[in-house]
Amino acid sequence: MSMAKRTDIQSPAPHAADSHDMIRVHGARENNLKDVSIQIPKRRLTVFTGVSGSGKSSLVFNTIAAESQRLINETYSAFVQGFMPTLARPEVDVLDGLTTVITVDQQRMGADPRSTVGTATDANAMLRILFSRLGKPHIGPPSAYSFNTASVKASGAITVERGNKTKARKATFSRTGGMCTRCEGRGAVSDIDLTQLYDDSKSLSEGAFTIPGWKSDSQWTVQVYAQSGFVDPDKPIREYTKKELRDFLYGEPVKVKVNGVNLTYEGLIPKIQKSFLAKDKEALQPHIRAFVERAVTFTVCPECDGTRLSEGARSSKIKRISIADACAMEIRDLAEWVRGLKEPSPSSSSRGYPMVAPLLSALQQTLDSFVEIGLGYLALDRPAGTLSGGEAQRVKMIRHLGSSLTDVTYVFDEPTAGLHPHDIQRMNELLLRLRDKGNTVLVVEHKPEMIAIADHVVDLGPGAGTAGGAVCFEGTVEGLRAGGTITGRHLDDRTTVKETVREFSHALKIRGATANNLRDVDIDIPLGVLTVVTGVAGSGKSSLVHGSIPAGEGVISVDQSPIKGSRRSNPATYTGLLDPIRKAFAKVNGVKPALFSANSEGACPTCNGAGVIYTDLGMMAGTATTCEDCEGKRFDASVLDYHLGGRDISEVLAMSVTEAEEFFGAGEAHTPAAHRILERLVDVGLGYLTIGQPLTTLSGGERQRLKLATHMGDKGGVYVLDEPTTGLHLADVEQLLGLLDRLVDSGKSVIVVEHHQAVMAHADWIIDLGPGAGHDGGQVVFEGTPAELVAARSTLTGEHLAAYVGG
Secondary structure, three states, X not given: OOOOOOOOXXXXXXXXXXXXXXXXXXXXXXXXXXXXXXXXXXXXXXXXXXXXXXXXXXHHHHHHHHHHHHHHHOOOOHHHHOOOOOOOOOOOOXXXXXXXXXXXXXXXXXXXXXXXXXXXXXXXXXXXXXXXXXXXXXXXXXXXXXXXXXXXXXXXEEEEEEOOEEEEEEEEEEEOOOEOOOOOOOOEEEEXXXXXOEXXXXXXXXXXXXXXXXXXXXXXXXXXXXXXXXXXXXXXXXXXXXXXXXXXXXXXXXXXXXXXXXXXXXOHHHHHHHHHHOOOHHHOOHHHHHHHHHHEEEEEOOOOOOOOEOHHHHHOEEOXXXXXXXXXXXXHHHHHXXXXXXXOOOOOOOOOOHHHHHHHHHHHHHHHHHHHOOOOOOEOOOEHHHOOHHHHHHHHHHHHHOOOOOOOXXXXXXXXXXXXXXXXXXXXXXXXXXXXXXXXXXXEOOOHHHHOOOOEXXXXXXXXXXXXXXXXXXXXXXXXXXXXXXXXXXXXXXXXXXXXXXXXXXEEEEEEEOOOOOOOEEEEEEOOOEEEXXXXXXXXXXXXXXXXXXXXXXXXXXXXXXXXXXXXXXXXXXXXXXXXXXXXXXXXXXXXXXXXXXXXXXXXXXXXXXXXXXXXXXXXXXXXXXXXXXXXXXXXXXXXXXXXXXXXXXXXXXXXXXXXXXXXXXXXXXXXXXXXXXXXXHHOOOOOOEOOOXXXXXXXXXXXXXXXXXXXXXXXXXXXXXOOOOOOOHHHHHHXXXXXXXXXXXXXXXXXEXXXXXXXXXXXXXXXEEOOOHHHOOEEEEEXXXXXXXXXXXXXXXXXXXXXXXX
């Protein structure tokens, strides 16, 4: 037996591969970045912070993550790249040491009615396989339990060719699906309220239709019915015979002649469905959208009772639980049920279900990840489009928690958004676990609790927009505290509860609220003061505020839904600021306002007002190049000859909000209507934005504050805000509190759903929901002033608020 000889020698020099332990960024100029050069340590947790608009997302998402994705895409063939999104190279000189980047952002999950929490995380797929193996009675393969799969049957003749012979033979095909045939797997059916379409006491000639835009003399709408010959235009609709009413409401498309013109007649219901309901509701004009909301009602499907599944799929059960029952459970309860399937039954000699043990383990791991990440209160049948931005981000995290990948760069966008202080510690542990597996974790964050766990901190600033884009600090958390930057100075900020609160005499009474998990809640929400509704995630805050407060005149809701807009949309078009600006230019120069719109007559003819020319290279990556004719200004050269206050329209759209406020506030360009809108944008902390900046470049917090500024011009007495501190730097929260105070002092009532302790401490009245999430919540556990909550410390919120204020 031979043994290798051992020689005591010095350890060899470090391997060359071990030297690549940094992500190096040199000369980054994306958006407002000013030639930024930094080194980010790999396999560490790095937090990027700085005031809103300082360039954090530009550096992390638009530079590092975007270049990693672009390089990965380039490894595919030119043919495959033709089916992938086109990514331009970021404005940066050198990017070295990149690894594969997985981005977990706050983009809402698809709002398709068929998309649920279960389908988005593959938990539904595993449940379908489980029921197809163990369900009694057995009804078919996994597709038989899918509400996205319809049952299909077909029969006919097929021709089989073998050698020189062809033979026809009869064949049948069938596929068992789980889709409910009534609602087509949506869980709800739409019904049109006929009283919103017409006044049945009138005839067509008397103007019976109450549909927006349907005028009596229009041959395309009203006259098609009046002159069709199917109904009597002079007879009140309520006196129609059954045949006339059927033809009027559900008639098949046929050609008719109206005033000598050939037109198509079809029943009123299918015509309304095609002209109004087939379009995106958010893209409709406000008065049309209001009509659709009045005329169309969605009710739970009476056949499947909202489960989306066929009767067969609902009849198959495991231990008296159907797949519909399993998907309706809170995930933490479902996890316990699945755990019970893995264990031997005490009433028999059964040893569980060994034939599906690997499937049960995988399903158990996924469900436990939900609970671990703080989403155990959700159900798998929850529509994905109803999740908040923070919930959507955490759902996306689930597939990465059990991943075997290492040496990956994970990029997170404010993972604490929507989290109660009680839940932030759990999120911190999850991020540290990802790091400890050998991954690089990059986090854009404002919360001190998360900054505190960072191995490395990059602080961008010093200001926002053009005043930002530079690295103010790079190093440890202790160094940040002593560094003197805005973030460092505010890192240990603490506030005190209000000594005197506003008194209220009127209240908004809510009685018997049962939306989602609310337990018959009776509450009086004070009016004329600043009221904060808080509680752990899933405790019922949004259900109380958005689901129980009557949405009508006087209630203005600013929620977390994303802004609809194309790359042509910008703050000037979204807020209505561009209209008074165009009119002011037109009045001074004696021309039409349409000339000063890049989407109308004033557009550059070469790029059609886009400012860039998009070139489709077929299978190769398409390119976007600045238009050479207008040099990216978007307007025709002749339009730029017209001036207002010495500036042309392109120069005005390139101004920051603060600069534009000063420009339109006095002098030749004085425009009160534009100045009022710009003042509101400054009030919500968006003074650094460029008024012609595309909406697609704004962060989530910026978009929400832009919506708030727009709604501040509405006439209403009650403002309902959903986490307005999302995306706000510590230094900006104080400015937001000042804005809320001004709203209240002007006679408004402000109701805020919020987790930030500074907002709670500043409130006049606090309503705390809990004590837990899901079926453990839904109750009012405290209502009173912040001082009373701190003194009582009777709830989780009370404990965290007391610790924050040092009480």
